[in-house]
Amino acid sequence: MKSLLFAALCCCCAVSSFAQFARESIHTDVVLYNKRQSFDKYLRDKTIRDAFASPLDSNTEDKYESACWAICQFMIRNDEVKQGFDKLFAAYPTLAYSTRRAFLEAVYTVYPDSYTTAVEQLLQKETIPKLFAMQALYLFRNDASMDKLIQLQTLLQQKFPRNDTLPLLQELKKYLTLHNTYAEQPTPPVGDLFAHQQVLGQKIIYSFQRWNRDYPGLAIVQYADGSFAKDSTGKLLVFQQLARAGSNLPYFITNGNTPQGIYSVQGTAIAHNNFIGPTPNLQMIMPCESTDSAYWHTPYDSTQTPLSNYLQLLPASWQQYQPLTEAFYAGKTGRSEIIAHGTTIDPAYFKGMPFYPLTPTLGCLCAKEIWNEFNGGFQESDQFSLVNTFIATPGDTGYLMVINIDNQQAPVTLADIRQFMK
Structure with a gap:
């Protein structure tokens, strides 16, 4: 489960307002120098380093997940992160869905081309559509050749024969086929x-x-x-x-x-x-x-x-x-x-x-x-x-x-x- 610290990134509890806003009314202690320094130390030492230094088991998995969310948002990459990733790859089949998703997102974020072999191995066994899509996207970003496209399309059809009923996999198919083409074409006027x-x-x-x-x-x-x-x-x-x-x-x-x-x-x-x-x-x-x-x-x-x-x-x-x-x-x-x-x-x-x-x-x-x-x-x-x-x-x-x-x-x-x- 995400820590409260990083769950806050996903939600917005808001109060509606309809008048123009005054500059002097906007203030926050979060940006103060000492607050930022304290947060950074906690982020690096506790949320990431200490979490990844501990053994990965059912008692610590939520800390690994929180570390992955932190890595994604703040784009932290270092040897401690790599060591944590090695543990997560080794334990991947036993991890909860939420941990696997956070982990794949973190890998995609900070090491976009370092784990193609490991991700390819995960892809061959993946049964969950969203995780399959994330793995396929990681590999496609590193190899957008026609051979790779055909391989990914074939595997998608084999694993999810009813993919036409799943909007996410339909978007994945469109992305693999058309994204690079659209990126080089002009827009309408x-x-x-x-x-x-x-x-x-x-x-x-x-x-x-x-x-x-x-x-x-x-x-x-x-x-x-x-x-x-x-x-x-x-x-x-x-x-x-x-x-x-x-x-x-x-x-x-x-x-x-x-x-x-x-x-x-x-x-x-x-x-x-x-x-x-x-x-x-x-x-x-x-x-x-x-x-x-x-x-x-x-x-x-x-x-x-x-x-x-x-x-x-x-x-x-x-x-x-x-x-x-x-x-x-x-x-x-x-x-x-x-x-x-x-x-x-x-x-x-x-x-x-x-x-x-x-x-x-x-x-x-x-x-x-x-x-x-x-x-x-x-x-x-x-x-x-x-x-x-x-x-x-x-x-x-x-x-x-x-x-x-x-x-x-x-x-x-x-x-x-x-x-x-x-």
Whole structure:
């Protein structure tokens, strides 16, 4: 079972709010220098080192699981982690499902190419669809050849002959077959999305990302009247967001990267979560995550399927573009609680990564936040600015679209977005 410390990463107990927020009201002791130092010591010494130093048995397995969750979120890799992984590989058949899932996620996160032989051996014996998918994805990331693709597809069919009834395995098949192709193809015209907003008549946040989620994206806000949020000089307002999970797993795996597609913004909230922090967040749901009535801000045609209604939120030029259905199918696979929030996690854990100083999550959209380690206030918060910009006009609901614009190996820039507005 996850420790309470890391279970907090997965939940968001929130209180709704409908007015604009004051900067001076946002404060947290979690980011103070001494608190961060104390947390880091506990994380490394107790949660990971001491757990992996103990024998692995039924009395200590929950500590191993907690260590794996910590490794995923903070991307810790060292010899102690490797030694713990060796024990977990050896004991894999006897582990509880939750421990195996946390372990596979940790391996995928911090040692993406070190355990192909061991994972291949697990795959041959795996009987649980989600664990099979995680193992197959690990191997495919290291070898995307046609031979490997055929091997994985054949094994999937042999082990799960009724895979067409399992949404997760259907998404795995699509990912193995199409992901690398879509990553190199252009999107339909982004300008068509801006024009179609007037048909919907809703506020929309567009979060433009790269296919390689190591690189941060940018969000912009289009108001219900069709205008874009700008500053006092007329410059387009942009907000840095990271759509990368700590694990970097694909969109259809729990705790994977933020799925592309259309989210329904349900309002704003304050999270009681030490890792998300006190900055207001945007509460969102996917179409298959909740009831239809909760998701839709536009008329719902009950004579059509949910997917058909979802596609009507897009202009005709985008309705056949499969990547924008990721959020729809991610909800079917069981993903939930994907919101747009800030972060109090110390960015020092990720120094040297392309997304630094932003911090990865369990699959949410996470905006850039830099905190003052001596007074607990924020120095810079794109999350605060995004939320206040979104609610600067009446209403706190609408839609948010996550769109991978291309596969450049660089952060999304204002220049990238300006080309869509010509």
